[in-house]
Amino acid sequence: MKHQLPIGALLLVALSAASAQVASHAPTAVANTTAAQASALQVSDKPVARVNGAVLTDHDLLREMYAIFPYAQQHNGFPKAQEAAIRQGALEMIIFEELVYQEAVRRKLTVPPEKLNRAEADFRKQFNSPDQYQQYLQAEMHGSPQQVRQQIQRSLLIEQLLKSDVENRSAVTLAEVKAYYDRNPARFQQPESFSFQSISVVPPLKPTAAQAKEAQKHAEDALRQAKATKSYQDFGLLAEKISEDDFRVNMGDHKVIGRDKLPPQIVKAFLAMQPGQVSGLIQIESAYSIVRLNAHTATKKRSLEEVKSDLKVELQKSKYEKLRSGLAKQLRAKAKIEVG
DSSP states (O other): OTTSSSHHHHHHHHTTSSOSSOGGGTTHHHHTSTHHHHHHHTOSSOEEEEETTEEEEHHHHHHHHHHHOTTTTTTTSOOHHHHHHHHHHHHHHHHHHHHHHHHHHHTTOOOOHHHHHHHHHHHHTTSSSHHHHHHHHHHHSTTOHHHHHHHHHHHHHHHHHHIIIIIGGGOOOHHHHHHHHHHOGGGGEEOOEEEEEEEEEOOOSSOOHHHHHHHHHHHHHHHHHHHTOOSHHHHHHHHHHHOOSGGGGGTTEEEEEEGGGSOHHHHHHHHTOOTTOBOOOEEETTEEEEEEEEEEEOOEEOOHHHHHHHHHHHHHHHHHHHHHHHHHHHHHHTOOEEEO
């Protein structure tokens, strides 16, 4: 949701062309959009789209590409595998912004002078010095402070329309959250799960009789040591020392795993254990495991109280995107858009 407030800050920083998200990257990065990057993208202020006659240039496109992928400079350009998708997404966004701006003008929306003055002052504060601001003016605004003011006004008008038509209408009430919760009970079922640590002895894939015997002996020795442990830490330190599975680097800890993702031999052992207990040897094919059960959580439904905050954010985001998509579709339906 790029245009969720504070959109003003995002769009004002977008004037920097280096990043629409990090103010400290503001002006110099535009002029320093390395020659190689500019050449590769063939930036020359040529038209990339026309929206009801308004021309959008490859410079506008590059700004938006940096907004989508602000690390392009650190990575010496855009990732080749993603560049086409980034370009297409940026093109769609600058077209959408222009449509929103034109709709704001059609509705005769205005920006109070005091708000525009504050926004302009805030924008100038992004620069470390007057010289840096002048560099930005020359590189991006043809040396025109008035053009900066016009761009800021344009950004604020876009923000204003999106706030009234999308953001304000995307609010979700607690009643809506509860209704969704009640309609989707299966989604909030928390499956049975186990939290545990393991120590494993893993012989070669197709062990010889001698190797299998040696693995069993090693496993029995590991079991003796594991049974002597008294705590999570004791078992974990032993796992780090002697276990042969990948979890040994993390105290043997598997964290939380659902019952359906565990081998039946492990589940059977867990069902006979209490938290804090260490199992016997569990053989799965030629390998041996010893597990310490840390927690067993039965199947339960998460309460509305537990999920309501995250669910509200999710539903609001979904509503926002639907409204935004609907607005884009509506504006496109009555617009003349030429790409290329």
